[in-house]
Amino acid sequence: MSLTGFASPWWFLLLIAVAAVAVGYVLAQRARRKRTMRFANLDLLEKVAPKSQGWVRHLPAVLIVLSLLLLTVALAGPTAEQKVPRNRATVMLVIDVSLSMEATDVLPTRLQAAQEAATSFARNMTPGINLGLISFAGTATVLVNPTTDRNGVIKAIENLKLAQSTATGEGIFAALQSVESFSSVVGGADGPPPARIVLMSDGKQTVPEDLYAARGGYTAAQAAKQAGVPISSISFGTTHGSVDIDGKAQPVSVDDESLREIARLSGGDFYKAASAEELKKVYADLGEQIGYELKDADASKPWVVVGTLILMLGAAASLFFGQRLP
Known part of the structure; x- marks a missing residue:
């Protein structure tokens, strides 16, 4: 000891x-x-x-x-340093559902592998964490507001549907809005609970094309930094992914650079996952990091x-x- x-x-x-x-x-x-x-x-x-x-x-x-x-x-x-579950925190899981997630470079598809890993992440999250879910393609949709009920989050993950375009900034802004609304309700004498965004995407932002635009990913990351909400970004996929559009194969290479920069600008961490197993490990590591904290205990x-x-x-x-x- x-x-x-x-x-x-x-x-x-x-x-x-x-x-x-x-x-x-x-x-x-x-x-x-x-x-x-x-x-x-x-x-x-x-x-x-x-x-x-x-x-x-x-x-x-x-x-x-x-x-x-x-x-x-x-x-x-x-006293000794011990790992104890967090009883007060908010986590927004933001998942890319653009058409590129249909690529099969990660079997069976990027989306199905992401759903399986995200489900495991939600199921294993410590009970005291308030977990919410947002999907984004051309726009962002709040599927589940922060809650300790995991069943709703898991069901929403299972029902994710693909759509056109990738508006990464919209996904981040929607998460920040959800965190702010939830914090205004549960914040007490101790202030709002700590919050984090877990962003998983496989491609480059397309709406808008400029990441520094008013609703761009980099601008959203800077807003997250000002709000004190770090982003743990996960770049998921490989450089040789492709999807079939109108009978023609379109390359959908993963964009590590922008996701790494989003994490840096927000004060968070960047993770790379090129396979389903790597993605599961990333989510497991994040679950440990987010769900537990080290404290001096008796x-x-x-x-x-x-x-x-x-x-x-x-x-x-x-x-x-x-x-x-x-």
């Missing part, structure tokens, strides 16, 4: 008393030996005295002192348990070797 500190370190003052007990035991043993040597007839003592138990007779005292040390540490309130229980067990062993050893409690 790696300790990070103690909640009540002043309890360590009890170690003075523990040390006094240990010193008192040693002095008592020496005094007892001196009395024995002074008044006993050594020849007679060797004949009638039981055979000495040696160091074993000190075992009960050693165990009891050790237990007092451990229990003192427990009273001092040791770690005294192991010290109490071990200290109590050793104290019981000390008492048992005293009864066994000395037929009495110390």
